[in-house]
Amino acid sequence: MHLPCIAATMEPGSVENLCVVYRSRDFLVVNKHWDVRIDSKSWWETLTLQKQLRHRFPELADPDTCYGFRFCHQLDFSTSGALCVALNKAAAGSAYRCFKDRRVTKAYLALVRGHVQESRMTISYAIGKNSTEGRTHTMCIEGTQGCENPKPSLTELVVLEHGLYAGRTHQLRVHCSALGHPIVGDQTYGQASNQEDQPFRMMLHAFYLRIPTCTECVEACTPDPFVPTLDACWSPHTLVQPLDELVQVLRAAPDPDPTEGGPRPCSPSTPLPGPGRPPPPPAKLPETEAQRASCLKWLSEWTLEPDN
Numbered sequence: 001m002h003l004p005c006i007a008a009t010m011e012p013g014s015v016e017n018l019c020v021v022y023r024s025r026d027f028l029v030v031n032k033h034w035d036v037r038i039d040s041k042s043w044w045e046t047l048t049l050q051k052q053l054r055h056r057f058p059e060l061a062d063p064d065t066c067y068g069f070r071f072c073h074q075l076d077f078s079t080s081g082a083l084c085v086a087l088n089k090a091a092a093g094s095a096y097r098c099f100k101d102r103r104v105t106k107a108y109l110a111l112v113r114g115h116v117q118e119s120r121m122t123i124s125y126a127i128g129k130n131s132t133e134g135r136t137h138t139m140c141i142e143g144t145q146g147c148e149n150p151k152p153s154l155t156e157l158v159v160l161e162h163g164l165y166a167g168r169t170h171q172l173r174v175h176c177s178a179l180g181h182p183i184v185g186d187q188t189y190g191q192a193s194n195q196e197d198q199p200f201r202m203m204l205h206a207f208y209l210r211i212p213t214c215t216e217c218v219e220a221c222t223p224d225p226f227v228p229t230l231d232a233c234w235s236p237h238t239l240v241q242p243l244d245e246l247v248q249v250l251r252a253a254p255d256p257d258p259t260e261g262g263p264r265p266c267s268p269s270t271p272l273p274g275p276g277r278p279p280p281p282p283a284k285l286p287e288t289e290a291q292r293a294s295c296l297k298w299l300s301e302w303t304l305e306p307d308n
Helices: 049-056 089-100 171-178 243-252 289-302
Strands: 020-023 027-032 080-086 105-110 120-123 127-130 139-141 147-151 155-158 161-165 204-212 217-221 234-239
Touching: 020 217, 027 049, 027 204, 027 217, 080 089, 080 217, 089 204, 105 243, 139 147, 204 243
Parallel strands: 080 204
Antiparallel strands: 020 027, 027 080, 105 204, 120 155, 127 139, 127 147, 161 234, 204 217
């Protein structure tokens, strides 16, 4: 069931204004506010998505979980947008398998600094953990100093508008920064030239999400927060690609097969708008023992029957 977004897109988060964009017996998809953590046990975290959920849906909280709710994936603290919550162990397990098999479709909206010259680009830098002192909380691309255990990562970038703005983990943030077009407001990967250029939030938003589980296809599209009617600082002047057309392509794209080598969302068989076609996705690396152990640990808490 798709639900209207009640909370104002640009309104700061509060415990009362949780925005639900999809709800079924097994899943919720919420439109997370920017600068809100998903969960925390720290006393100084006055607002988290966990607290918003407990306030809005106290009957759905599960005492058998660490935070009361089963979050199917993560969004950075500074990122807003679609985030899926499973309402039982079986649903969480089926969603997890979709993420593990790379069957999930995710699309983000972002404002980036500078004008990207190509209307469409495929970014395929491998991303690893940054071991540099003072930067261990960040990620970096392969080949940079301190990059540990980089893994193949692929981002398809489609330019929607040009305009002016006055005012894996971190994959999009790292990839855009590596191109020389950091996301506006990203103080970790793309500092502005001076403090006056810093907007009130990081301009990255999880716009579209589709998780084709074995029992239902969870699909949600959130409102675009980067429009002049909601943020007077953003002034678009050249339309390159209508957002509605991009959404139609995303919704029409076939879900990839769970087997290795199956078509991926928006693969060359279902191209995104724009010239050219992206290169094939990076080869899937063999699962390591550490990754396998991590998967089994996760499955033991979230699913009814762990995979063997």
